Amino acid sequence: MKPAIKAALTLLAMVSHPGFGAASAAPADLYKARCAMCHQSNAQGLAGTYPRLAGRVGAIAQSPEGRRYLALVVLNGMYGKIEIEGGTMSGMMPTLRVMKDSEIADILTHLAKLQAPAKKLAPFTAAEVAAVRAEGTIGGSKVVAERARLIAAKVIP
Numbered sequence: 293m294k295p296a297i298k299a300a301l302t303l304l305a306m307v308s309h310p311g312f313g314a315a316s317a318a319p320a321d322l323y324k325a326r327c328a329m330c331h332q333s334n335a336q337g338l339a340g341t342y343p344r345l346a347g348r349v350g351a352i353a354q355s356p357e358g359r360r361y362l363a364l365v366v367l368n369g370m371y372g373k374i375e376i377e378g379g380t381m382s383g384m385m386p387t388l389r390v391m392k393d394s395e396i397a398d399i400l401t402h403l404a405k406l407q408a409p410a411k412k413l414a415p416f417t418a419a420e421v422a423a424v425r426a427e428g429t430i431g432g433s434k435v436v437a438e439r440a441r442l443i444a445a446k447v448i449p
């Protein structure tokens with residue numbers, strides 16, 4: 293099998309298999325298993341391709357709407373053109389809805405702490421993620437539209 297095809301299949305297995313990364317893994321390990329292949333192991337992203345999460349997640353999580361948005365991204369993925377850090381990006385993040393509410397909460401809490409946020413944040417809870425999950429599936433392009441709305445409203449930076 294060609295290396296590129298093998299890599300693509302591995303990625304597909306990782307994002308689609310619910311059990312990947314062990315059931316009660318530490319948040320940093322969950323991040324490595326679920327997010328790092330795109331957002332990079334240091335969560336600094338890749339310019340023009342994958343957004344930086346270190347620092348950004350903590351900043352976005354300053355408001356309840358920002359916190360909802362973060363859960364929305366992980367549950368629905370994200371697809372389309374976004375404005376970010378003075379430039380634009382047009383990428384595709386798959387839905388990671390197969391993850392448990394508690395795993396999503398743990399990863400977001402872990403990311404929010406990576407660079408000191410302006411104010412101390414309460415940890416994300418499984419109940420908080422479950423409430424966003426209960427809103428139903430909206431699809432990645434609606435998440436992009438919601439992001440634009442929140443930026444215009446100065447809710448997220």
Ligand code: HEC
Pocket residue numbers: 307323326327328329330331341342343345348349362365366370371372373374376381382383384385386388399400436439
């Ligand atoms: C296959 C690659 C990939 C994986 C895996 C992935 N992402 Fe993403 N993520 C992206 C891309 C690409 C975007 C930007 C989408 C766009 O341009 O519309 C994005 C956007 C985001 C955003 C929005 C950032 C902002 O500035 O609004 C957050 C938050 C995020 N991802 C968190 C995560 C978390 C947490 C995980 C793991 C649970 C994860 N991502 C897994 C590719 C990925």
